[in-house]
Amino acid sequence: MKNIAILGAGPAGLSSAYELAKISDNFENEYNVVIFEKSSEVGGISKTALNNGYYFDLGGHRFFTKIEDVSNMWNDILKDEFILRPRLSRIYYNKKFFNYPVKVFDAVSKLGLKEDFLIFMSFMKSQMLKRKEISFEDWVSNRFGYRLYSIFFKTYTEKVWATPCDKIQAEWASQRIKGLSIGAIIKRELLGDKNEVIKTLIDEFLYPKYGPGQMYSELAKTLTEKDVKIAYNSYISAITTKENKIVSIVDNNDNEFEIDELISSIPIDDMVRLLNPPNEVLDAITNLKFRSFIIVNLVFDNLVDLKDTWIYIHEPEVKLGRVQIFNNWSPHLVKNSNCSSIGAEFFCSENDELWVLPDNEIIKKAEEEIKKIDLIPDNFKITDAKVVRVPKAYPVYDEGYKNNLNIVIDYLNAFENLQLIGRAGMFKYNNMDHSIYTGFLAARNIAYGKKYDIWGVNQDQEYHEEIKSDKW
The missing domain is CATH 3.50.50.60 (FAD/NAD(P)-binding domain)
Structure with missing residues (x-):
């Protein structure tokens, strides 16, 4: 044996x-x-935490695989315990919502003519003067132009990694956003692809009733x-x-x-x-670094008027990185359907200034930032909250x-x-x-x-x- x-x-x-x-x-x-x-629990960073009847993920985990x-x-273990959920994830920038993955015509319609012109000129420059693809910045700029990269990739990526994008290896971009470029997106938006059927997770995804x-x-x-x-x-x-x-x-x-x-x-x-x-x-x-994150489950006394499962926060004035709306992941996660169960995520490193803050101060910061950018109305009151720290979540x-x-x-x-x-x-x-x-x-x-x-x-x-x- x-x-x-x-x-x-x-x-x-x-x-x-x-x-x-x-x-x-x-x-x-x-x-x-x-x-x-x-x-004392299984699941690692894919476990589901419980806060007085409100279940919440340690980061969002869709059940999708090729x-x-x-x-x-998955089907052998959970059988009919999966539910099919509508999926909407967006970028929040300058207090506006943008599709994720980025759609060119959606972005153009919301950024304004001046910004659109600057983005176009930046993209044309990137096509004439290709960068050697060493960094994340190089890789994305070659495909979107530097200006669009700065709006939709730079801020969020640097929140996650606490590292300038020109110091992050291009390999990370090629793993996570392979196949995306302005040309590819325009082609799909205008023409589709006659040679294959492409299904993204924009429309719907499978999810266990009570989370991963x-x-x-x-x-x-x-x-x-x-x-x-x-x-x-x-x-x-x-x-x-x-x-x-x-x-x-x-x-x-x-x-x-x-x-x-x-x-x-x-x-x-x-x-x-x-x-x-x-x-x-x-x-x-010793020189291999991990990034950690903190998720704060905030239960508000009213239902927020958002259909997103999660939102990427590109607002540079807040440290808040991503927001989960657990009501939209599964109704079974929420004890009271008239309340909003929100996950506010902060990316950090173990033992840094944010990591060592007392829970009550982290909860206060999460509420202040999510209201500062107008995602949650000021009159919504917190009825419950819980903080979970997740170490070594992301290899750098x-x-x-x-x-x-x-x-x-x-x-x-x-x-x-x-x-x-x-x-x-x-x-x-x-x-x-x-x-x-x-x-x-x-x-x-x-x-x-x-x-x-x-x-x-x-x-x-x-x-x-x-x-x-x-x-x-």
Whole structure:
């Protein structure tokens, strides 16, 4: 019997255990699987929090994928607990709403003739004087012109990363907004594409009645029924290696476990430090940075007249980055349908000025900023509020990240029974479905003795909000 330890009970970690169970005809006789979860809940950054009867996501998580295996798992676990929701997400800039993804004619109609002229001239310049695509700024400016980039990409991106856009690698843009440019957007708006059917998530999306946490809670129940142990409030404090293998791990209660395989979805820097790496690797991992965020669930005593699921805040005078309207995600998330359940999101770093603010001050700031930009009327009163801090949510693609990551990966690849999965585990900006699929591949590598390319997941993907097909 193989002893398999999985670190982290987020989507990737749970999915690797699920795939092992699914593959095996007689699971309990082949694998002894233990999942170590540092918190008291499963789901990672895809969990759903609860605030006195109001459910809210830690960031919005749509259930959309082009990976059939992932779709099959979702349907196997939740079955008819999905609901189809209308989807509207917009950009809020200069107290006006703009379509997201950006639509040229929508933007032109709202920015004014003078601004339209400047945008046109900027775009023409970008086509005549192409930049070498090193940074995010280069990549977007080549496709939209510098001025439109400044309005619809720069402010929000720098809120998320706290890094100038000319210091963020172009690779991030190519992963997240691939396929978008002024030319491509105009073509779609005017002509469509006769060669393929393009469906975006603008119109509707699938969503669990009670949020993504419902999916992962049900998945955890399924795993428990299959004799997978989930050790809550548990984390690894030490690892013993022998030559090029990890032979045992020690948890925070000083329990030692002999293992044959280790799958890690915990943040890559935490994993590396457990191995007592050489100085070169330690320096590299120290220079890999994550961004965190804070979400504030604000329950107001009236219903806001907005149909958006979420709104990107491009107003530079506030730190508020994104607003979720949970009533529009699912009516089941909201205890009182006459109240508005709002998620105010702030991007930050662990232990920075915002992160260490007391909850009551963060709540006050969230209310002040959301009313300052006129998203919520001044006469709306807060009836309840809750603050959740989410550490290490976003890997930062800064100038030196690729070299540092390659040093770390080369070091970790030397351990033949260690596999990294998930967004934080791989330091890779995966969507939820990509993270799940990395868990599947890690399980298949163990079960079949093969070497599926986990690092190849989410390479050269189509634009992450599009599916090119005649079906979902």
